[in-house]
Every structure is written in structure tokens, then in C-alpha cells.
Amino acid sequence: MLALIAGAADAPVNVKILAEGEEEISSPHAGELLRRERDRLACDAVLIADQPMLDRRTPLILYGVRGCVYAEVEVRGTPRDLHSGTYGGAVDNPALVLARMLASLMDGESRRVLVPGFYDDVRDVDPAEFAGNPVDDAVGLAMTGARALAGEAGYPLAQRVSVRPTLEVNGMVSGYTGPGRKSVIPAAAVAKLGCRLVPDQRPEEVFTRLRDHLLAVAPPTVAVEVRRLAGGRPAVMDRDAPLTLAAVRAYREVVGAAPVFLRGGGSEPVVPELLDVLGAPVTMVGYGLPTDNIHAPDEHLAVEQLHLGVECTRRTLAVFGARAIMR
């Protein structure tokens, strides 16, 4: 890829490559690395190409990422599982206690997160930003396979998956989970929680609020530990950054269509670090397809999309470089 781009006679820009291999674990060292290598990485613009296209004919430019914070909550009752006949009625059940604690996190009707202060720092978004946004309920139903969609009351799907914060249980386990039944009162119960954050929520603060809430609602009959697993900040980018405008033109020329501008629901903790540490605008493009099975068995990238990506990148850099010369 680098050779293909560097070999292009019409790319009058210098290119520095930064390979970030920890994205899937929330890039815990990205900020530290960027600060240490700030001088070597100094640049006018950053291009990230890890997004999908909406389909083969419809490119996408992402101008926002949600932040994230992950936590693990463990409820411990007794040193070991107890016989539910002998001891049923004697002690609190850690699985049931955890269920009550989790239930306290979200209102079942409005799907609003009930952690005090959770929404305090959430920035309002102009609904006009979502005019023409293609993510409607029909798209959501088709993509998720759900019987019905659900989410924070008062916000349409396109906003719920991009500019509104969320709280999910990513996993939970307690007691006996094999076939049939085993009559135990589990010794402990664990849940993994993940929040998606939006400007101007801060992962550390949301974690503290979440932890404090969980500890506050837990009964004194159990020991509760809340551990922070990972986190990253949200970011929103300038849709008129010079490199972004160059990418738009490249998409028009190479794919034959203007890109759809979207704020993404996922998290890419390196993005806010790049913006802050390098002080350069970030442009997020990509050439994957919705059929690539990302994060799933048989994940792949079609060879023709790779070639499309090389061609788009060459044109993007050419346009960006030419405009820079004209300035």
C-alpha cells in the first residue's frame, strides 16, 4: 500500500504511517505513544481508513466516534456455592442481587440510564445534522434482526446509535449454567458493562459515577467490587477539514458518488488522542463492505475494495497536495 502510494508521481505530500495495533482493546497506550513521538509524527492532517462503505456504490466519511468505558461488577455472597435446599431462605442470592443492581441502571420504559449525572455532560446536537441520514427504523430492523427496536425515549434511531450515550450489559455469569439444573445458591455473580460516550462525557468520570451507583444500591449482605476494564474518549471532527474535502472529491471521481457523512456509534480512542496531541484534523474513510463479517468468523476484505482504497487514497493525497500548493 505504502509503495503504491509513494510511487504515485502525482502525490506531492509527505506520508507518515502510524500502525495502531491495540484498537480492539481500546488503545491503552496510544496517547502515551503519541505524546512521546509527537515531533516525529507532526503533520498537517491525519487519514484513517478503517471504516466500511455503506455499499459498493456509497462511500462513507465518519466525522465522529463515541467514547467508551468498560467495567466489571462482581457480587460475592458466600465463600462457596450453597445447597439451595438447606440454605434457601438463609442468605441473599448474589445472582438476584446483581439482577436488582443491573435493573437499577436503566428505566425499563424510557430506557434512560438512571446512574446519577450520567447525562450531565452530554452535548445537545442540532437535529438538522441528521437531515437525510439513511439510518431509519427499517434499516435498523434489517441490520439487527430484532423483533422490535428500542432505545432512549425521545430520540430517533440515527441519534441513539451515534450522538446519545448508551449502557449495555456485555456479559454476565453466575452459578450453574450447564444443561438441566443444579440446586445451588451461587457464591458470586459477575457482569460486564460497557457504556458508549458522547461529547463531552469523560470515561473516568462516567466510570466513577457508575461504580458509585452500583456500590450505593448493593445491600450490605454481599461484597461488591467494580473494576474498570478500559476506556476511551469520544470525538467529533471538522467536516470541512482540507483532507476531508479532498477525500470527498476522490470518492466522487473514483467511486462516482459523494460520500454520506455520519457520526459513528463505535469507539476509536486513538482519534481524540490524535486530535489533541498532534493538533491536526482527522479524516475517517474506508473501503470495507457491510458483508465483511467484522469481528466475526471469516472476517475479510475483498481484493477489489483494497485496490479501490489504494486508488482513492492516491487521489485524496493528490487533491490535498495540490490544494496545499495553491494556498
Place this chain on the structure above:
Amino acid sequence: MLALIAGAADAPVNVKILAEGEEEISSPHAGELLRRERDRLACDAVLIADQPMLDRRTPLILYGVRGCVYAEVEVRGTPRDLHSGTYGGAVDNPALVLARMLASLMDGESRRVLVPGFYDDVRDVDPAEFAGNPVDDAVGLAMTGARALAGEAGYPLAQRVSVRPTLEVNGMVSGYTGPGRKSVIPAAAVAKLGCRLVPDQRPEEVFTRLRDHLLAVAPPTVAVEVRRLAGGRPAVMDRDAPLTLAAVRAYREVVGAAPVFLRGGGSEPVVPELLDVLGAPVTMVGYGLPTDNIHAPDEHLAVEQLHLGVECTRRTLAVFGARAIMR
């Protein structure tokens, strides 16, 4: 054992042995077997010897067992796990839905089961029955290792673990449960539930009430299935049955102490079937020790307790036989 008992010259009774090998899976075929073999099994009294002693010096006669009913509830949201970034905010989270459903089963303060009608058929018990009962909070704390005991408000521990019904989560699982984190919205969540029942609750009816409640509180965004896994009826026995009185005398003679009479918290579904089908009183004794690690690694029975059991059984049958002759 049989040879030892049958060889005793002072046992003027006929002995029929019934080996019940499905007790740990709630004896699903016991009732059917008893009804089919009713004539061959006809008897004047039934002796079951599978209980522990309170300690080496303190025998126990159990005069009640709780019933049980087990269920598995599955909440299914989408055909597969979803990325919590892309789809966070789009759909209900099955783990969180299940947590809310489980939380609805019990009041967090009073620990009363909130399933409508759950207590309707529960028989009141005369508190005098618990005079001198050794199961106090200090015993409960020592045996469970819990930080604090908890259970249905208004009832002391001894009643909560024997004559009051309970509802426990025996296990639950959803989504990612390995180390670290994985940013998914789980496709499904499952919990295993177990109730202990007391006279005159019926397992089928309690299951139906539990299922109906769970289905009623589930939101329409998910598919919910509630499966019945097993069940057995509660029973309470006559403390003055002739064989029970004979067992008391045998304990006095062989162990040197009168037995403590207790109603048990566990379930033994064959007991109500024996009472109903054979129409004979049931006496529950035993020679295990609290240190036997029942249902746990290294489960065992001390050889001296086995010999004690043989001796007590011989004396019990001798006394029972002699009294029968005198009648």
C-alpha cells in the same frame, strides 16, 4: 447392609428394599414406579436413611421436606450478538431485560416473592413447633460463611429454611464471560430458577404462576421462553408414627442421645409419593456427618458411621417388630 439386617435374630419384620437412584434429579419416575409396583411394595412403614446427624453425638429425625420446582428462562433479542458500538442504542439488551425480569421476582427489602399467588397455598405453621430449634442466626452465619443473613421478613432463620417457600437464581449466563471485555450486545440471556415449596404448594401450579409472571413482565422487544426442568411436592410426616418412635428409642440406646426433630429445607420428591401411593408413614433418619462434603468434591461417609447405621437400623426394626407384636 441387607445381609447384616436380615441376619439379625431380633428383627421380627419383613424388609423390602427400594433403591431410588434418581433423587438428585428430583426422582422423575418414582411416582410412576411406585404406582406400578404398589402391591409388591405394600408395607406398614417406610424407613429412609439418607440424612446427616447434627454431629457425632446428636442424631436427627427429619419430619418434613420442602418441594421444589425448577425452571429455565431464556430471553432472546437478535439472531446473533451485535456490536455494542454500531448498535448500542438500537435494541433492548437481553441481559438487561433478563435482569429486570429477575429483579421483579422478589422485593429487595422484604425478600418476599412477588410472583402473584406465590404464597396463596402456604400453610401457616405454629411457631411453637420451633421451640428449642437449634438453627439460630449464629449457626446460620457459621454454616454459610455469609457476611450477613437475609431472607423473608417476619420469619426467623429456622422457619425460613424449612417451612417458608423460597425462590433462587441457581445460575445465569449471557454474552461474553471470559477475561477482559468484548463489546457486544448479547443475542440472548438465560437464567435457571429454583423454588423450594412448602405444604400445600403444588409444583405445577407454582411453575405456571412463575412462567406467567415472567412472560407478563417481559417487553415485546424480545422473545421469552420459560421451560420447566423438574419438580417435586413438599411433605410433612407424623412425628408419632410407630417406626419413628422405634427409631427414637434406637438412637437413645445406640448413640446415647435423643434425636432432634427437624423439618428439612431440601427436597425429596419420593417422600410424598411414598406417603400417597403406599399409604404408609415415612421415617427419615441418617448417619452422615456435616463434614461429609455432600454434593461436593471428596464426598464420603465415615466407616464408623456406616456401622452405627447398621446397628441403629437393627435396633429400630427390633423395637418396631416387638411393638407390632404387642399390639
